[in-house]
Amino acid sequence: MTQQIVERYGDQIFNHAATSEDERLGALTAELDPATFRRLGSLPIQPDWRCLELGAGTGTVARWMSERCPDGGVVATDLDLELVRRNDGDAGVTWTHHDLTRDDFPPGSFDLIHARYLFCHLRGRDQDLARVVRWLVPGGWLVLEEPARFPIEASSHDAYRTTGMGVFTALAERIGTDCDWPRDLAGHMGRAGLIELDTDVAYSMVGGGRPMGRFWELTVEQLAPVLCAIDGITPGMVADTLVRLRDPDFREPGMATVGVTGRRPVAGPPAAA
Structure with a gap:
């Protein structure tokens, strides 16, 4: 690529419109969702917990x-709430426009905070993580x-x-995405002051009509013009990839998902940003 465009997720790439x-x-x-619900379900969730969903997306986790x-x-937040507004009306969910990198919540506001596929897209992800930890009550879970x-x-x-x-490569250059950062996700969360860290990794496959395959197909379709401008990638390679992703007999690994659960200590402040 010859030009670097600095933008946020959703400004141009992956805009909800x-x-x-x-x-x-x-x-x-x-x-x-199945792995997310399993991770969250392993926590001692109480009916009176105050929860925060960062980057609500389609709203399934908040619900x-x-x-x-x-x-x-x-409280469920996103830069663009269009997708959740289409199915709004669920009692107990407050949908809020919120920019994690700029907007704050008072310290100790939540018993449980969840975010999925969000921090890898933030340029100041470690500093933002430290701020989010402060939004937890002592003993709260992230x-x-x-x-x-x-x-x-x-x-x-x-x-x-x-x-x-x-x-x-395209996401790194356009919006600062780093999909190597999650490989030490527990380390990042520990340095932000969390304890009782528990990690698991879920692997996905593409092809054969799998959801991850459809997600990856639509991702490549949206980014096709950008991909073809990268040295070493031709329009033929992009076209071949799309054909393969639609092939019911294609079997290749998709992205892995690193999931980490951590708790803010009951005593003492979280680590400084």
Whole structure:
């Protein structure tokens, strides 16, 4: 690429007004929700917990938390609330326009905070993480889930691997995404002051009509002009990748999801930013 464009996620790339964005995020939701609900369900959630969902997306996780915390309530935030407004009306969820990098909450506001596929897209992710930890009550829980690129990097299919790695290159240059950062997600959360850290990694596959395959297909489609401007990626490689992703017999690894659960200590402040 010859020109670097500095923007935020959703400004141009993956804008919620894009024709396929609702379906793209819906496919990702279908892929990730089961593991997310399992991670959250492992916590000692109480009906009066106050919860925060950062980067609400389609709103499924916020609604899940609302069903379990009817006496506490859920605040769900995003830069663009269009997708959740289409299905709003759920009691207990407050949908709020909020920029994590600029807007704050009072210290000790929440018993549970969750974010998925969010911090990897933030340029000041470690400083932002330290701020988010301060929003927890002492003893409160933070659950982060972030995408890692290493399974795609190891794929044996040349066009798919090269195009997929091009996606990460494009996102890094345009919005500052870092999908290697999650490989030490527990370390980042520990340095932010959290304890009782528990990590697991969920792997996905593309092809065969799988949700991650559809998500990746729509991602490559949206980014096709940007990908073709990267050295080493041709329009033919992008086209071949899209054909393969639609092939019911194609089987290749998709992104991994690193999930970490951590708790703010009951005594003492969290680590400084």
